[in-house]
Structures are given as C-alpha cells and as structure tokens.
Amino acid sequence: MDGWKGKLIFLDLSKEKVKVEPLDRDFAQLFLGGRGFSSKLIFDLYDVSVEDPFSPENLVCICPGLLTGTLAPTSGRFEIGVARSPLTGLFCDGNAGGAFGPELRYAGYDGIVITGSSEKPVYLHVEDSHVELKDAGHLWGKDVWDTTDILRSELGDEEFKVLTIGPAGENRDATCAVLCDYTRAVAGGGVGAVLGAKKLKAIAVRGTGEISLADPSEFEAVAVELHEAIRKAPFYRQLSRYGTPILVSIFSHLGALPSYDWQTGVFKEADKISGETLVSKYSVKSKACFGCPIHCSHFYLVREGEYAGTMGEGPEYEALGGFGSRCGVSNMPALLYINNLCNRLGLDVIQASSSIGLAMHLWQDKILGLEDTGGLSLEWGNHQAIIELLKQMASRKGFGEILADGALKAARKIARIKGLPEEKLEYYVIHTKGYAHSNVELRGSKGIALAYGVATRGGDHLRGHATQERYASLGLYKKPEDWVMVGVPLEIAKAWYERNALDPKSPTGKALLVIYNENLFAVADALGICKFATSWQNLPFGPEYMAKLVTAATGIKYDWRKILECGERIYNVEKALQVRYGCRRTHDYVPQRFFKEPLPEGPRKGEVLKREEYDRMLDEYYEARGWTKEGIPTREKLESLRLKEVSDDLERRGIL
Numbered sequence: 001m002d003g004w005k006g007k008l009i010f011l012d013l014s015k016e017k018v019k020v021e022p023l024d025r026d027f028a029q030l031f032l033g034g035r036g037f038s039s040k041l042i043f044d045l046y047d048v049s050v051e052d053p054f055s056p057e058n059l060v061c062i063c064p065g066l067l068t069g070t071l072a073p074t075s076g077r078f079e080i081g082v083a084r085s086p087l088t089g090l091f092c093d094g095n096a097g098g099a100f101g102p103e104l105r106y107a108g109y110d111g112i113v114i115t116g117s118s119e120k121p122v123y124l125h126v127e128d129s130h131v132e133l134k135d136a137g138h139l140w141g142k143d144v145w146d147t148t149d150i151l152r153s154e155l156g157d158e159e160f161k162v163l164t165i166g167p168a169g170e171n172r173d174a175t176c177a178v179l180c181d182y183t184r185a186v187a188g189g190g191v192g193a194v195l196g197a198k199k200l201k202a203i204a205v206r207g208t209g210e211i212s213l214a215d216p217s218e219f220e221a222v223a224v225e226l227h228e229a230i231r232k233a234p235f236y237r238q239l240s241r242y243g244t245p246i247l248v249s250i251f252s253h254l255g256a257l258p259s260y261d262w263q264t265g266v267f268k269e270a271d272k273i274s275g276e277t278l279v280s281k282y283s284v285k286s287k288a289c290f291g292c293p294i295h296c297s298h299f300y301l302v303r304e305g306e307y308a309g310t311m312g313e314g315p316e317y318e319a320l321g322g323f324g325s326r327c328g329v330s331n332m333p334a335l336l337y338i339n340n341l342c343n344r345l346g347l348d349v350i351q352a353s354s355s356i357g358l359a360m361h362l363w364q365d366k367i368l369g370l371e372d373t374g375g376l377s378l379e380w381g382n383h384q385a386i387i388e389l390l391k392q393m394a395s396r397k398g399f400g401e402i403l404a405d406g407a408l409k410a411a412r413k414i415a416r417i418k419g420l421p422e423e424k425l426e427y428y429v430i431h432t433k434g435y436a437h438s439n440v441e442l443r444g445s446k447g448i449a450l451a452y453g454v455a456t457r458g459g460d461h462l463r464g465h466a467t468q469e470r471y472a473s474l475g476l477y478k479k480p481e482d483w484v485m486v487g488v489p490l491e492i493a494k495a496w497y498e499r500n501a502l503d504p505k506s507p508t509g510k511a512l513l514v515i516y517n518e519n520l521f522a523v524a525d526a527l528g529i530c531k532f533a534t535s536w537q538n539l540p541f542g543p544e545y546m547a548k549l550v551t552a553a554t555g556i557k558y559d560w561r562k563i564l565e566c567g568e569r570i571y572n573v574e575k576a577l578q579v580r581y582g583c584r585r586t587h588d589y590v591p592q593r594f595f596k597e598p599l600p601e602g603p604r605k606g607e608v609l610k611r612e613e614y615d616r617m618l619d620e621y622y623e624a625r626g627w628t629k630e631g632i633p634t635r636e637k638l639e640s641l642r643l644k645e646v647s648d649d650l651e652r653r654g655i656l
C-alpha cells in the first residue's frame, strides 16, 4: 500500500488488549490520513448516546497524515480527535508537529484508536511491531518534561518520541493539552483529560521502518522544488525569523490585538511582548519541527530578573496574546515562564488564558473579589496571580478548580455561586460552541468572523481563518494572479475578486474564502503538513503541490480538485458529527459581544459586527456548502462526496 503504512492499532484499555488491523484501501483514498481518518473513525465507531466525556466508551484517535515523515516540507504533523470533548461536549480535535507523528509511521502505523479505561495508570510502548501496555504508576503526577525524560531513560533510547499528558490531564482539567517533544501541544478541547480519565499517561514510540512511495524520484523532485519555493517566497523570512509572535506587532498596528479580555484592540505596551522583542532579547536560536524549512519556533533564555534562568521553546503568538494583552501582562520574561509552566503542567495556552482572562474581567467589574479567589488579587497584569491560578487549575485546587472547566462552564458556575443569572456571565465569554476563541479580533474582519462562527470544532483560527482579507487590505495582493505564487488555484482566486470577497468591509463572497480555507486546512491536517506552509501564512504549499505529492506517494492520480474534494469530504463528516450531537444554525454564531460592543479606540475604533450582515454571510455559506439553512448537510451533498452511509445515519436519527 504505497504511501500508507496499511495498519491501525486498536487499544482497548478496559480489556488491556492491543489489536493491529489492516487499513481499508478505499477508506484511505477517500480520507487520506490524519484528521480525515480520526474524524471518520469517530463518526463510524462512537455511540453518541454516551454523553459523559470521561466514560470508558469515549473514543480517541491519534493519526499521523499520509505525508507525515516523508521528504515533503513541514510533514511532521499528526492529529488527535476525541468523540466527546470535556470542554465542549462535542466532537473536537487538534494537531501538533514535532517528531512523534513521523516516528509512529516509521514504527509501521497510520493511527491508534483508543477506547476503554484502565484501572491503573499505564503507558503504551510501541517499538516497531512490538506494542505493549506497561505500568505507569511511577509516572502519575509527573509533569510533561519529567515524564518524557524518565521514559526515554527507562527505554534506553533517546530516540523514543513521547506523547504525554501532564498533571492537568490527570486531574481532568478541560483546558489541558497533550504534548510531544516537551513543547508541542495538541489542544483538542481537553482530550488530555479524556486520556487522564482512561489512565493512559503516555505513548512512547520508536520506529525504524521506511515509508514506501509509488514513485520515489518524482516525490523527491516535487519535495525539493517545494522546499526551494518556500525558502524563496517573499514572506518566508519574516515567519522564519519571528514565528507567530510577529502577529503581536501586526495586530497592534491594525488596532486589533485583543486586550483586557477583548474590551479593546489596543495594548499600549505591545512592543514589550512582540516577536521583535522575543528575537532581540530572549531567543537563543530557532527551532523546527520534523522536516520543516521554516523553523518558526525559538529556544529562549531569560538571563536576569525575577524569572532569570527560564529556558524553553516557543512561545506561539497565542501564549503571548492570551496571557499577555488579553490579561494585561507586558512582562515578557513572565510570559516565557508561563509558557514553560503550561507545557510542563500540560495546559492549552488558549483555553487556560481564556479562563484566566475571564476571571480578571469579572474582577475588574467587581463580580469577583478576594473572598472568591482565595485571597488572590486578579488585577490586569498580575502575572504572579496567573502563575498561581495555572497551578491551581492543573491540580483542581482553590479557585482554579472552577476555571479548570473552561471559560464557559466557569462563567456559569461563578454565576450560580454569586446568585447571578447565568446569561449575565455567559455574555462575557468569547466562545463558539463552548470553545474559547484564540486571540484574534473579529470586529472589522467579516470573513474571519464567519470562519470563527462556522468552525466545526468551535471558534478558532485553525479551521477556516480568512487571513486573505487581512493580507489584501494590507495591499499584499492586487489581482488573482498574485495568489498563484502562494499556491491558490487561479480559478479560485478569480472567483474571490468577482465576488469582492477580499474586502474586509464587504459581507459578500466571504463563504468562498472560508470554504477554500476549510477544505485546504482539512487536507493539510489529513496529510500531516503544517498550515503555516500554505497561503494562510503567504507560503506556496497549495493543493497543486499536495496533489503531486499524494500522486507520487500512492500511485493514485490526484489533481487539485480531487485534493480539495477530500477536504470537503472531511469537513462534511465533521459537520455531520456535530449535527448528530444537536448543533444547528444557532451554534454557528460568534459571541454577542462582537455585535454589541464596538471597539472603543485605535485604528478600528467603532468597528462592530452587524447581525443582518452575519445572517447573510451564514446563508451564503450554507448555500455554497450545499447545506440547509439550519446548517445540516443534505443527502445530495453527502452522496456527491461518497458519504452515503453518513446521510443514511442522519436519516435514521430523524435529522435528514
């Protein structure tokens, strides 16, 4: 089976059984790998009547992509999907780079499907064909970094790649992450807490096999050409030098850096937490995931002051924006320390900072006081309080116990404790489908707002985030042909201009941008490549390169249309999953605050979303997707994507 490894591991923790099963070839061709595999396996195998995310029946799928571990640039990624997220109560997923995904492929597997629940802590030891559950009693309670070191030392090989939860996952903190390579986090709506409930502490993998390709010379030629195209792209240097922290300056320049829990887009001390400051003062050297020419990450070191000695990797923009401008912190060493702490405890910086940002906002509005927080003052900018809260959240102690359920549930719980209407505090929370938003301003960016609203896993930047309208408004692209250099098929770019889709002030054509991104990102996640290498970050890894690489890997002919159709298929499966849980049109709206609170200052002063425009964009989006006005995929659409069994399932449930 050229391209794929042809095997899946099925792990039943209740029965302590490991089974290796062959991969179905038709399934593989339709869903490619990674996110495609995990989403469809969850659709097929999960009983939706099981509502408790911590039930043994909950299902977790860990799948590297079809190109993971190959010469294709940025091909280090793998996906983790969870049938019931403890954060949202819905299907959720996430992915990460590093080198765990490639190692799993070298060991011989296209995925691991996990069900059941162990009575005692265990870890999974995978070494080529040897797959064994082992006792992890001595690892329980250890943080991510210590667990990784202990397992590598015990297994006697530094080349083992370790995927692990930290104390946050063990204690069922819904804002937790699962980490590999010490710092590469898969958020996934608290999937780490599900692994914690299953008592699966870690997976340690070592593989020495190869990936068989149908046409190795052609694959190599395309991969080398693409590596060069990425390095030559005009925007490569900026991303390579600064990584995502460059967004602090860009958003600040636009007056769109979410600050003080989204009360303004202006953070006066943005330069202190910018990518430029990170690189000039704290970065020691850059760092890459497997096979990545971009190396957007940094090793950092704090040499002096309160946080002297802090050493780590990252941080992503979301750590700087989330704990920085959102919480009013302008102390970069503190943010680097907090980034390390999240990695060690196994916390997701987006969800954890959302909970804490909410608490600080409620403190500002005098809804919370010292009597509620156990004596912690939650003034904006209090980084010592943030550090204490993160420790409390990961151990579910003190006031952190409330925040550990995620911002939305925390708001409801605080309302009950304070005797306030739940709606009053829910209004504060910037979330969609229970998933707190990443730190991106939506007011003044209509396409980006739509992307956050309709995102299948909840409001975030990794589903369909329409950066195109931002780049066009900065004057980076002027005509359809300009988009071809970042891998967008000309036919698609022309349609954007015909519909005036790139004007952030116009509501027309946004569906085209969002759907293109959603389908492209779904394929990127299915192939195991990094979205930063695509047009999303002005780089050229587009559907045509994807098609050439998949064709050379598998020997099966794909063109860019077929590649994007795979993305559309995956997206429809995810939508059907959420529809099966009860999601409808009402779940595809971004938070009320964006409709009611205009930005108060800066270049975007007065910007606010309009409900009628959002309604129109949503109608246009559903129509372009071939879904009903309630956001339900139709039988016709599903069957056109060879998803008859999905439409039959929805019909059996009375949804179609």
Ligand code: SF4
Pocket (backbone or CB within 6 Å): 074, 076, 097, 098, 287, 288, 289, 290, 292, 293, 294, 295, 296, 297, 530, 531, 532, 533
């Ligand atoms: S661009 Fe950054 S996150 Fe993406 S694969 Fe490269 S180093 Fe990893």
